[in-house]
Amino acid sequence: xxxxxxxxxxxxxxxxxxxxxxxxxxxxxxxxxxxxxxxxxxxxxxxxxxxxxxxxxxxxxxxxxxxxxxxxxxxxxxxxxxxxxxxxxxxxxxxxxxxxxxxxxxxxxxxxxxxxxxxxxxxxxxxxxxxxxxxxxxxxxxxxxxxxxxxxxxxxxxxxxxxxxxxxxxxxxxxxxxxxxxxxxxxxxxxxxxxxxxxxxxxxxxxxxxxxxxxxxxxxxxxxxxxxxxxxxxxxxxxxxxxxxxxxxxxxxxxxxxxxxxxxxxxxxxxxxxxxxxxxxxxxxxxxxx
Numbered sequence: 001x002x003x004x005x006x007x008x009x010x011x012x013x014x015x016x017x018x019x020x021x022x023x024x025x026x027x028x029x030x031x032x033x034x035x036x037x038x039x040x041x042x043x044x045x046x047x048x049x050x051x052x053x054x055x056x057x058x059x060x061x062x063x064x065x066x067x068x069x070x071x072x073x074x075x076x077x078x079x080x081x082x083x084x085x086x087x088x089x090x091x092x093x094x095x096x097x098x099x100x101x102x103x104x105x106x107x108x109x110x111x112x113x114x115x116x117x118x119x120x121x122x123x124x125x126x127x128x129x130x131x132x133x134x135x136x137x138x139x140x141x142x143x144x145x146x147x148x149x150x151x152x153x154x155x156x157x158x159x160x161x162x163x164x165x166x167x168x169x170x171x172x173x174x175x176x177x178x179x180x181x182x183x184x185x186x187x188x189x190x191x192x193x194x195x196x197x198x199x200x201x202x203x204x205x206x207x208x209x210x211x212x213x214x215x216x217x218x219x220x221x222x223x224x225x226x227x228x229x230x231x232x233x234x235x236x237x238x239x240x241x242x243x244x245x246x247x248x249x250x251x252x253x254x255x256x257x258x259x260x261x262x263x264x265x266x267x268x269x270x271x272x273x274x275x276x277x278x279x280x281x282x283x284x285x286x287x288x289x290x
Contacts, residue, residue: 045070057230106154173217210277226283250285
């Protein structure tokens with residue numbers, strides 16, 4: 001099991017930062033990871049997918065949905081060992097293989113380690129889901145430290161460059177990349193300035209990479225979640241904001257990870273063979289341009 005090397009700024013000295021993105025097994029109200037009506041039909045049969053942030057939340061739900069569709073999965077996570085084991089067990093219940101890889105996606109050399117392990121253990125890679133992310137609310141731009149800024153950008157967008165660079169030489173025609181953006185890329189957020197900035201960068205990265213790889217038959221798309229109930233929420237916001245989380249969207253509630261998973265299946269599978277450079281908005285009804 002690999003861990004990241006120190007080829008990024010030292011961003012682990014602040015205790016508050018180290019609590020993100022949170023542990024799902026410790027949550028009182030558990031996110032829902034299984035879409036009950038999802039019956040796999042082989043859309044990803046015998047494919048191999050890498051999912052960063054695959055231990056919990058959206059990543060876990062996506063890993064389970066991919067397994068139901070016939071994929072073997074490698075989940076990449078930071079330090080949430082119990083959550084990673086739980087996700088791996090759920091994938092294996094679908095009679096698919098699951099490789100768990102621990103480390104810091106914000107370190108460039110770790111991306112190379114991930115791909116090497118996946119090729120060694122699972123034999124190939126067909127799908128990359130860049131999903132890992134973190135956020136640290138601040139009331140003012142003046143409160144965002146250099147350490148926080150660098151950490152957020154390394155985890156949320158630098159990691160996508162690093163891991164995509166590592167995996168591209170091993171992709172064949174028909175491979176797919178799915179990036180997790182956010183509604184904040186389109187609407188902004190008054191307390192998530194650095195996070196929203198990375199999500200805007202992810203949208204631009206998705207569109208540009210799609211154009212760059214189109215002639216190679218590799219598709220690149222994104223999903224932009226709205227308020228989704230994941231471990232990141234209680235580990236990020238104070239209790240009063242957690243209590244009202246998601247109630248300001250037209251559907252009046254936060255979404256569950258299971259409600260996003262099939263969007264990732266669609267974009268990873270041949271069902272979306274004529275779709276690239278696009279973003280699917282799964283956000284409870286908020287109307288955004290893009």
